[in-house]
Amino acid sequence: MNDKLGNWKRTHRCGDLTAHQIGHDVCVMGWVQRRRDHGGLIFIDLRDREGIVQLALDPDRDLASHQKAEQVRNEFVVAARGKVSPRPEGTVNPKMKTGEVEIEVTELAILNRSETPPFMLDEYTEVAENIRLKYRYLDLRRPALQGNLMMRHLVAKTVRNYLDSQGFIEVETPVLTKSTPEGARDYLVPSRVNTGNFYALPQSPQLFKQLLMVSGFDRYFQIVKCFRDEDLRADRQPEFTQIDCELSFVDRNDVMDVMEGLIAKIFHEALGVDVSLPMARLSYAEALDRFGVDNPDLRFGLELVDITSRVAASQFKVFADVASGGGLVKALNAKGCSSFSRKELDDLTDFVKIYGAKGLAWVKVTENGWQSPIAKFFNEAELAELNQVLDAEVGDLLMFMADTPAVANEALGRLRGHLGHKLGLTRKDDYKFVWVTDFPLLEWDGEARRHVAVHHPFTAPLEEDIPLLDSDPGKARAQAYDLVLNGSEIGGGSIRIHDQAVQSRMFELLGIGQDEAQEKFGFLLDALNFGAPPHGGIAFGLDRIMMILTGADSIRDVIAFPKTQKATCLLSDAPNEVADKQLQELGIRLRAQQK
């Protein structure tokens, strides 16, 4: 039989007790981290979200509570009354925040018992993630995850305070909304009242926040769940949280300025790190040229060098053919890496093949010149020129990639990131921000044989590029911007089209006919005709920001109840089959599973 809470009132949290409370009578409640039974004396480490404090139970002080403590096991829920006392000489534990004191218990209550937990809730035990996810409520008792979620709360609070101070108003938008073409696969929700019709869960509140600008709210924000039915990754969950913002009467510099302030505030509050402003800015074209990717990690150099024109006339056919065929030949210099083993080089080659590269040429720069399978194809002048543009010195490892521009950039850019990690150049407490701007507005989808929006269909082109919409739409750049932190895209947005004519032209370019545009987005097009202000916005991935703030390698470590890579919940067992009656009410019949 458990003890009743009765009139016991907690006075302190365990982790808050220090020398300041010495002499105070206190009452604490929490979970038993560990019991140490010395036959006579019993020590209990009692844990709550703030930390751990030691209870000392002496039979000479109170026999009843000592006897009760003999029954106590790990994870029992216990309340203790007693006096905060300095620990005897020589028994202070400097590893604990509360290590100078202990509670001399005079009354102990067992508020609830616990089965032996399936795994030890200490910092030393590594447990398989499927076990942790099944017993998520236990895993969440551990200090690491408690800390992550408490910091998440602090960040959300900071976001609300900052945006409020900047004149933003938090407005909720519908979760049951309309499925629209473009973008990610929607999660669908069948409508019972309108049999055969479906809502979609929002991929983002994009259209609604634009409508709020038309409504004159001027500045909107929302910390909001978004849903995308796509495959998961270490930093991607099917439901995730955005810090969603939209502003009226602004250009993109205004948006970036306000948002830099938000990010700086978050880092100051959460980590005590002061981000220097303004943040770096890089055009999309320059990002690709120097780093191969549009989300460069600026914590280290290893920049890519375009050598296409320098190898066009070389005897090395692989390079020369690519160079003359519209491809790209790029290189990077891994300083001091000529000691890489054959196996390491093979691994790097395998790595770039993941991104479609056919191979990777490498050169070890030695005192006797190039040591490389491709050295023989280059004459003295060419060697000298390449050494010069790549800043090659003895001990360096040069790597070359020749392919289509898309593959060469992506593969070598990813290799650059891979090397940065491998060489230990990516400190987690080093924070390098960069805005990437001037993205292309459109990209050609060879399969669908039409243009698709790089950002989304409501993104405004650069004003100077509007004529290109008619002459060469693929060349038009967008008033879009991504915020990249340490190689991770943590946010992105754009100035929107507020002119109905431009928006219609945009749909035309995307191959969305007038009728279809009216059917899918008519409410937005109508709204643009009723005095839509110039506006733009941005959305940050709160989960990704939290990953970086906490140093988590997985997005699951910053979400209370995450899903597995197959989008299931091991705790609740979602998704599951539903009763036939439910399907009947919805007018749904399941198709036979195709094998």
Next chain:
RNA sequence: GGGGCUGUAGUAGAGUCGGUUACAACGCCGGCCUGUCACGCCGGAGGUCGCGGGUUCAAGUCCCGUCAGCCCCGCCA
């Protein structure tokens, strides 16, 4: 849809070349212990080697399939 890694007591691991009864640690249970703090000492219980099939005199070990977790490609405006 594809590539890769992992799967052995409650937990996390070892298990050699296929060969007797599958090991030790932590946890758990019992006993002892009045200054420990990942307490210590003594004793004990605990196994569908993920699952299914195959090869073999013999499979945790080799082969095929499958399931689950993780990482990646595709996908993610």
